[in-house]
Amino acid sequence: MENNNKIESNRIADDLEPVSMYQIFARMFIHLAKEIVEEFGEKGEAAVKRGVWNFGVERGKDIARRAHVRGQKNDSDNYLISYDMDRSDEFESIDTYGDGYVEQYFTRCVFASEFQKAGMEKYGWLYCEMIDPAIAYGYNPNLECIHEKHFFTDNVCTFCFKMKDCKGSKS
Template identity: 80%
Template sequence: MNEKKIVSNKIADDLQPVSMYQMFARMFAHLAKEVVDEFGEKGAEAIKRGVWNFGVERGESVAKRAFARGKPNDSDNYLVSYDMDRSDEFESTDSYHEGYVEQIFSRCVFASEFQKAGMEKYGILYCEMIDPAIAYGYNPNLKCIHDKHFFTDNMCTFCFKMEKCKGSEE
């Protein structure tokens, strides 16, 4: 018997793979669009609540990761305990200060995918909610200030500040 085995999880060498980040962004945009188109503002609010709940769950996981490393869930240990690998599809600079961390993204696959598809209106529902929710789940005293967005500023800026800590005054 002359059988030929085919490995089905391999893509052809001449095809560019689509990353899970790209697929996630596309899927989110399409789901959010359907919900918002069908239910209007109530749908948008439901999507934002879902993103918030997802983010809080992730933040709780990040706190467990910090704890597993023997570290407190403060601003210094937030990004280093994060639950999502940073692929080359993201590019950021992190600056640590007493009581807060600043993060500037110059590349984000999620924003790029939302923009390529003309789905910024739906992508922003994710972008505005996810990081504040993750920070809250990690530590309710860690506030996320997200001043600039790719859709308007061609970059994203974040400041993760611990409330009532030296250096965290606005």
Template identity: 65%
Template sequence: MKKDLEPVTMYHMFAKLFAHLAKEVSDTFGDAGKEAVRRAVKNFGEERGRDIARRAKAKGATNDLANYLTTYDMERSDHFEFTDTYGEDQIEQLFTRCVFANQWKEDQMEEYGYLYCEMIDPAIARGYNENLECIQEKHCFKDGVCAFCFRMKK
């Protein structure tokens, strides 16, 4: 099927909506607007993290590192390509395809997508467990892949 006739997923629509909102707020309010977008993403992420912790508790699990991805709230469709590597005290994730990043690149909205990407995963981790840190080692817009390391603070 031609690309212009392919179905549009909620992932694509979310990416487009976020970019347009972030652009409008940024254009209207400048750096203060960008900070407001970052705070909104942080708040959204922390709320998601708290809900993931609630999901873990409902399954009889604790909100520790071992249960983070098994109780995660967002399914991974074939629009994402990733590997999870479990270590003794950390989880590394490598995303080689991300529907959000691809959409922002296609729309030339990377600047606004980055406002989401820089905040979301650390905020979700913090909301899930205040001692869970997320270190983003590579970023799709700069490196072509996203690499994360999740670990409990010592």
């Protein structure tokens, strides 16, 4: 029997708006974090933070590997250019490079947006406070992450990634 009604299984209907992997990841994270914290309280919260930290360190080590493959040092100049995650239009930032540091000013972040839409900022903090310092540390233990402004409180997010011996950073 011949089947003439074949459908490509990896295509969504043209009349549906796709949901990005970033949105799906954020939604999954808050549901997992919420269940763990509700079940185990402070110990659960600490476990989620450790999990995010370990995930971030692993990513940072891979970003360092990516810099190395390109023949570059794992310093602040090569951090973002070797990053493992593309910036889709769901993120919007201005990156400013200085001597031994790079600053980022985010005006859009799909993760923060999803956490806020769900009213789950409490669990979003567990991710947002840990992930970037952990990635920076995994990339280079001498790369500090200063995270002064946050979407949940300031409607923008700012980062300064600076080498510990850097004196030129604004932060």
